[in-house]
Amino acid sequence: MNDSTLRLAVIEGDGIGQEVVPQGLRVLRAALEPAGVTVETTPFDLGAGRWHRTGETLTDEDMSRLAEHDAILLGAVGDPQVPSGVLERGLLLKLRFGFDHFVNLRPTRLVPGVSTPLAEPGEVDFLVVREGTEGPYVGNGGSMRTGTPLEVATEVSLNTAVGVERVVRYAFEQAAARRGKLTLVHKHNVLVHAGHLWRRVVDEVGAEFPGVSVDYAHVDAMMIYLVQDPARFDVIVTDNLFGDIVTDLAGAIGGGIGLAASGNINPTGAFPSMFEPVHGSAPDIAGKDLADPTATVLSVALLLDHLGHAGPAQKVRDAVEADLAERASLGARGTVAIGDALVAAVTER
Amino acid sequence: MNDSTLRLAVIEGDGIGQEVVPQGLRVLRAALEPAGVTVETTPFDLGAGRWHRTGETLTDEDMSRLAEHDAILLGAVGDPQVPSGVLERGLLLKLRFGFDHFVNLRPTRLVPGVSTPLAEPGEVDFLVVREGTEGPYVGNGGSMRTGTPLEVATEVSLNTAVGVERVVRYAFEQAAARRGKLTLVHKHNVLVHAGHLWRRVVDEVGAEFPGVSVDYAHVDAMMIYLVQDPARFDVIVTDNLFGDIVTDLAGAIGGGIGLAASGNINPTGAFPSMFEPVHGSAPDIAGKDLADPTATVLSVALLLDHLGHAGPAQKVRDAVEADLAERASLGARGTVAIGDALVAAVTER
Ligand SMILES: CC(C)[C@H](C(=O)O)[C@@H](O)C(=O)O
Ligand SMILES: CC(C)[C@H](C(=O)O)[C@@H](O)C(=O)O
Numbered sequence: 055m056n057d058s059t060l061r062l063a064v065i066e067g068d069g070i071g072q073e074v075v076p077q078g079l080r081v082l083r084a085a086l087e088p089a090g091v092t093v094e095t096t097p098f099d100l101g102a103g104r105w106h107r108t109g110e111t112l113t114d115e116d117m118s119r120l121a122e123h124d125a126i127l128l129g130a131v132g133d134p135q136v137p138s139g140v141l142e143r144g145l146l147l148k149l150r151f152g153f154d155h156f157v158n159l160r161p162t163r164l165v166p167g168v169s170t171p172l173a174e175p176g177e178v179d180f181l182v183v184r185e186g187t188e189g190p191y192v193g194n195g196g197s198m199r200t201g202t203p204l205e206v207a208t209e210v211s212l213n214t215a216v217g218v219e220r221v222v223r224y225a226f227e228q229a230a231a232r233r234g235k236l237t238l239v240h241k242h243n244v245l246v247h248a249g250h251l252w253r254r255v256v257d258e259v260g261a262e263f264p265g266v267s268v269d270y271a272h273v274d275a276m277m278i279y280l281v282q283d284p285a286r287f288d289v290i291v292t293d294n295l296f297g298d299i300v301t302d303l304a305g306a307i308g309g310g311i312g313l314a315a316s317g318n319i320n321p322t323g324a325f326p327s328m329f330e331p332v333h334g335s336a337p338d339i340a341g342k343d344l345a346d347p348t349a350t351v352l353s354v355a356l357l358l359d360h361l362g363h364a365g366p367a368q369k370v371r372d373a374v375e376a377d378l379a380e381r382a383s384l385g386a387r388g389t390v391a392i393g394d395a396l397v398a399a400v401t402e403r
Numbered sequence: 404m405n406d407s408t409l410r411l412a413v414i415e416g417d418g419i420g421q422e423v424v425p426q427g428l429r430v431l432r433a434a435l436e437p438a439g440v441t442v443e444t445t446p447f448d449l450g451a452g453r454w455h456r457t458g459e460t461l462t463d464e465d466m467s468r469l470a471e472h473d474a475i476l477l478g479a480v481g482d483p484q485v486p487s488g489v490l491e492r493g494l495l496l497k498l499r500f501g502f503d504h505f506v507n508l509r510p511t512r513l514v515p516g517v518s519t520p521l522a523e524p525g526e527v528d529f530l531v532v533r534e535g536t537e538g539p540y541v542g543n544g545g546s547m548r549t550g551t552p553l554e555v556a557t558e559v560s561l562n563t564a565v566g567v568e569r570v571v572r573y574a575f576e577q578a579a580a581r582r583g584k585l586t587l588v589h590k591h592n593v594l595v596h597a598g599h600l601w602r603r604v605v606d607e608v609g610a611e612f613p614g615v616s617v618d619y620a621h622v623d624a625m626m627i628y629l630v631q632d633p634a635r636f637d638v639i640v641t642d643n644l645f646g647d648i649v650t651d652l653a654g655a656i657g658g659g660i661g662l663a664a665s666g667n668i669n670p671t672g673a674f675p676s677m678f679e680p681v682h683g684s685a686p687d688i689a690g691k692d693l694a695d696p697t698a699t700v701l702s703v704a705l706l707l708d709h710l711g712h713a714g715p716a717q718k719v720r721d722a723v724e725a726d727l728a729e730r731a732s733l734g735a736r737g738t739v740a741i742g743d744a745l746v747a748a749v750t751e752r
Contacts, residue, residue, distance in 0.1 A: 142592040171630040173522040190539075190560070195596040201603065205564040207596040211539070215554040241644070243491040247544040247556040254550065277652035278660060281520040281630060295590070299648060303626035311627060 060086065060093045060361065063123040063326065067101040069335030070345035070389075071129025077347035077393030078127060081373070082354045084400040085366035096123065100145060101131035102335070111144030117152055125357050126328040129350065130335040143193060150186050153325035155318035156217065157224050158184035158294075159356060160301040160332065162284075165375045167382030168309035175307065176285030181232065182304060183225040183289060184297025186318055188217045189248075191294040213248045213293070218255045224321060225291035226263045235288035236260070238270045239296050252293070276300060280307060305332055312345075313378075315352035319360060327360050329353040343388035348374055351396055373399035409435065409442045409710065412472040412675065416450040418684030419694035419738075420478025426696035426742030427476060427703045430722070433749040434707060434715035445472065449494060450480035451684070460493030466501055474706050475677035478699065479684035492542060499535050502674035504667035505566065506573050507533035507643075508705060509650040509681065511633075514724045516731030517658035524656065525634030530581065531653060532574035532638060533646025535667055537566045538597075540643040562597045562642070567604045573670060574640035575612045584637035585609070587619045588645050601642070625649060629656060654681055661694075662727075664701035668709060676709050678702040692737035697723055700745055722748035 062082075066075040083093050098116065105111055120126060126149070131141050150158070164170055164178035188211075195209035229236040238256045242249025253270070260268050271279060273296045279286065280303050292300060305314035314332035331349030339345060351374055358367035373396050380395070381387060387395065411431075415424040432442050447465065454460055469475060475498070480490050498504070513519055513527035537560075544558035578585040587605045591598025602619070609617050620628060622645045628635065629652050641649060654663035663681035680698030688694060700723055707716035722745045729744070730736060736744065 138592045138598070139595040143595065147593070171521050171523070173520060190558075191593055193595075195560075195594070197596045197600065199564075203564050203568070205600055207562045207600040209539075209560040209562075209594045209597045211544075211558040211560075213556045213558075215548075215552050219552070241647075243487045244496070244540055244644075244647075245544070245558045246488040246492065246542075247546045248558045249487070251546065251554055251556040274647045274651035277626075277648060278655040281652065281655045282659075295593075298590075298593075298623045299626060302623035303630065303652070306627040306630045310631075 058091055060091055060125070061123045062093055062095050063098055063120050063126040064095045065098045065100050065126060065128040065131070067129040067131040067335060068103055068133050069130060069337045069340035070333075071101070071131065071335050073340070073343070073345050073389045074331065074347040074350040075127060075129040077389060077396070078350035078354045080393050081351045081370060081396045081400055082357070084397045085354075085358060085370050086363065089363065089366055091363070102133040102136045102141060105136060105140065111141060112148050120149075121153070121325060123326050125326050125361060127350075127354065127357065128328055128330040130331065130333060132335045133337050147191060147193070149328055150318050153318075153328065154320050155186045155325075155328060156221050157317070157319040157321060158186040158297060159317040159319055160184060160297075160304065161315065161356075162304040162308035164308050165378055167379040168313065170307055170309055172281060172284070172307060176283065178284045178308060180284070180287035180304070181228055181289050182297060182301050183221060183228060183291045184301060185217065185221045185292070185294050187294075188213050189294035211245070211248055211293075211295075213251050215251060215255060218252055219259060222252075222255050222259045222291055225289050226259055226266055229266045229289040230263055233288040234266050236266050236268050237287055237290045238268065239273050239276050239290055239292035239300060240270070241273050241296070243272065248293070256291070273299070277303065280304065301332065311349070313348050313352065315349050315356055317353065317356035317360060327357075329357040329360075343390060345389050347389055347392055348378070369400050369403045370396075372403060407440055409440055409474070410472045411442055411444045412447055412469050412475040413444045414447045414449050414475060414477040414480070416478040416480040416684060417452055417482050418479060418686045418689035419682075420450070420480065420684050422689070422692070422694050422738045423680065423696040423699040424476060424478040426738060426745070427699035429742050430700045430719060430745045430749055431703045431706070433746045434703075434719050435712065438712065438715055440712070451482040451485045451490060454485060454489065460490060461497050469498075470502070470674060472675050474675050474710060476699075476703070476706065477677055477679040479680065479682060481684045482686050496540060496542070498677055499667050502667075502677065503669050504535045504674075504677060505570050506666070506668040506670060507535040507646060508666040508668055509533060509646075509653065510664065510705075511653040511657035513657050514727055516728040517662065519656055519658055521630060521633070521656060525632065527633045527657060529633070529636035529653070530577055530638050531646060531650050532570060532577060532640045533650060534566065534570045534641070534643050536643075537562050538643035560594070560597055560642075560644070562600055564600060564604060567601055568608060571601075571604050571608045571640055574638050575608055575615055578615045578638040579612055582637040583615050585615050585617050586636055586639045587617065588622050588625050588639055588641035588649060589619070590622050590645070592621065597642070605640070622648070626652065629653065650681065660698070662697050662701065664698050664705055666702065666705040666709060676706070678706040678709075692739060694738050696738050696741055697727070718749050718752045719745075721752060
């Protein structure tokens with residue numbers, strides 16, 4: 055990226071992905087143009103639509119073309135006609151693994167006006183740093199005697215000190231810049247080998263961050279803490295699978311998956327990072343102007359942060375917060391109307 | 404077991420285990436004596452205490468002596484001085500695996516008077532059937548270059564058609580006897596091999612239960628459903644690790660881990676089944692008459708069900724329900740006072 059152009063690869067994907075991404079782009083432009091940055095977008099035709107037409111999920115050529123961009127914005131991919139795993143393993147995870155997105159960043163912040171299923175949530179504001187390239191997600195498994203009564207199927211979780219260390223370090227840095235609390239989530243009393251690796255690395259890296267206090271929760275106990283007292287958390291660091299589970303619960307607590315943003319980040323800059331709402335393609339509501347683009351817009355804020363535009367990122371978040379409060383009093387809005395309101399709010403600020 | 408004697412192995416364990424188990428036993432006796440059944444108990448010294456004194460967790464001799472009983476009642480084991488994994492792998496999981504407890508049964512029912520963290524829980528009454536002898540819990544993993552910056556650690560999830568089929572069949576039987584709904588929880592879009600095995604088996608066994616409707620939720624999405632609308636579930640069947648996570652969330656929703664009961668069941672009767680509260684030994688409140696024995700008492704109800712004493716089991720559950728309502732209006736009670744109230748209520752009925 056040079057300072058005045060952001061080359062953005064855009065994967066709208068399927069279903070509501072095609073509605074929320076355009077709103078995210080409008081807000082992105084509104085936030086960056088005053089700073090003198092032009093957004094150049096390249097659309098990528100990836101997802102269920104392409105797979106149905108061509109049988110392709112993500113070719114080597116797609117990967118090289120994507121790699122030429124500063125960042126990727128992705129809406130959502132999938133529809134019920136694609137067999138399970140095809141787009142997950144062949145597209146989403148291929149992107150995360152191929153571009154070495156070892157930090158999967160998922161903030162939860164409950165803002166005024168947003169309803170949560172919890173009776174007394176307290177002040178919820180935490181950040182989950184989910185490992186993105188290891189664990190049970192590596193695709194190392196198989197089956198024998200498949201389809202027979204004697205089938206055996208395996209899934210292998212692979213964890214490396216290098217892989218754990220880099221994400222743990224990132225989490226400590228975030229904690230140091232926030233409220234100075236880090237919670238490791240794992241299940242080291244049962245998954246003793248991976249668990250002991252995570253603990254050791256947290257201890258070792260933690261020694262370099264004396265200002266950050268560290269605690270630990272088993273992933274099962276974490277379920278209880280998150281619904282009983284989510285306000286106690288600041289930064290949570292955890293493995294790929296536990297992170298997947300914890301962040302959906304976090305999303306629900308933070309006002310629903312329509313607001314949950316995520317960044318798949320390679321902090322080294324060796325590959326483009328990818329920003330996407332946590333929600334799926336929601337074919338049931340697609341094409342009806344019903345989808346909430348807020349999760350995509352908040353993912354755009356993460357993108358801005360990642361590219362060093364902290365000011366514009368904050369503008370976007372402030373606009374979202376104001377819009378959510380307004381919606382709480384004035385009533386729900388459609389996809390485009392929310393986009394309109396956010397663009398207006400960002401432009402004003 | 405002959406009809407008039409129940410030979411019960413009792414593992415009080417550590418911390419509050421030593422307080423809640425005696426109350427569970429009082430209630431068990433009060434429920435069974437009117438039916439002419441005598442409870443003969445054998446205490447087993449197992450847990451952190453024994454480990455500190457002898458270095459032993461569970462010997463072959465312990466296993467053979469335990470095997471001579473009709474069932475096992477366990478309180479809780481562990482204290483902060485025992486390294487992580489020692490008692491979990493060496494005692495708890497050794498019992499579950501050694502006695503082939505392939506059904507881990509965990510009901511959640513939100514009864515009047517009990518407070519839940521959810522603002523609008525609805526009518527919560529579901530049963531989690533967690534697989535107990537496979538998955539990532541098998542202890543098949545390891546590490547190389549351990550303790551170095553080049554460490555690699557693995558955890559292997561092992562799943563067999565035989566193992567999945569028997570627990571899925573059990574879950575369908577439960578669903579058929581309840582509201583006729585079964586939900587499979589897995590993550591088959593990422594853990595494709597294990598996931599496809601689980602799906603196939605649910606499809607196949609489901610064909611034998613035309614009266615049971617089947618649906619599916621990814622474990623991450625399940626987090627959202629459980630806090631947004633837990634009333635929609637009847638029977639949930641899932642693997643060992645997902646079951647661990649889902650049942651702690653279920654416990655929190657159902658009024659907290661102080662009420663969460665569980666049965667580690669071998670339905671064939673080849674080995675004694677084991678009943679235990681989901682909570683731990685809670686050293687911070689141990690010895691203060693503060694622990695709620697309700698989870699243990701509800702585990703006793705599962706034990707009664709398992710041994711064919713449906714009437715006494717229902718009496719125990721009714722007594723608990725009445726006591727919880729009374730506590731909500733008259734205020735909290737100590738461990739022994741709750742035991743007193745439950746014994747009185749069971750005796751009256
Ligand atoms: C779609 C799926 C592969 C993905 C995951 O499991 O990571 C999703 O649940 C997420 O959290 O982004
Ligand atoms: C203590 C631990 C081994 C156990 C488990 O993970 O199964 C506990 O969390 C439970 O749910 O009974």
